[in-house]
Amino acid sequence: MRVAVLDTQVALGMKVEFYDPLGATFGLPTYPFKWAPTHLATRRQLRSRNLRPGGQDIAAQILWRHRGKRRVAYLYDIQHAKAKRTATPAQLAAVGKALLARRFCTSCQQLKPYYIPRRYGECLDCIPGGAA
Ligand SMILES: [Zn+2]
Numbered sequence: 001m002r003v004a005v006l007d008t009q010v011a012l013g014m015k016v017e018f019y020d021p022l023g024a025t026f027g028l029p030t031y032p033f034k035w036a037p038t039h040l041a042t043r044r045q046l047r048s049r050n051l052r053p054g055g056q057d058i059a060a061q062i063l064w065r066h067r068g069k070r071r072v073a074y075l076y077d078i079q080h081a082k083a084k085r086t087a088t089p090a091q092l093a094a095v096g097k098a099l100l101a102r103r104f105c106t107s108c109q110q111l112k113p114y115y116i117p118r119r120y121g122e123c124l125d126c127i128p129g130g131a132a
Contacts, residue, residue, distance in 0.1 A: 002021045028058065029059070040078065042073050054081055058075065103115055112124075
């Protein structure tokens with residue numbers, strides 16, 4: 001989808017970096033920061049409306065520069081987005097158990113107030129030589 005204001009700027013010979021509505025240069029339809037069409041949204045924007053991409057392909061991207069690096073945000077078509085799923089009580093219980101398991105040290109059989117470092121596989125008290 002074209003952006004009239006940006007088309008005008010290009011027609012006037014102004015350089016508009018990262019405006020490529022057909023994807024001829026960047027492979028995907030590309031818009032500069034803050035210039036994406038309103039029917040497209042990022043994952044987070046969808047989520048704030050209780051939507052998810054729902055398996056659809058990336059529709060377009062936003063490109064911009066930040067601290068000398070090129071940053072990208074992928075955009076999805078809001079029309080093809082699906083309602084966000086809510087976790088069942090069983091799923092929430094499973095997540096709770098998993099989080100609890102991450103705090104359990106199998107060496108000293110104690111539940112710690114922190115997650116067991118995966119690098120050591122046991123709590124800071126059980127690491128040979130003590131905590132680093
Ligand atoms: Zn331990």
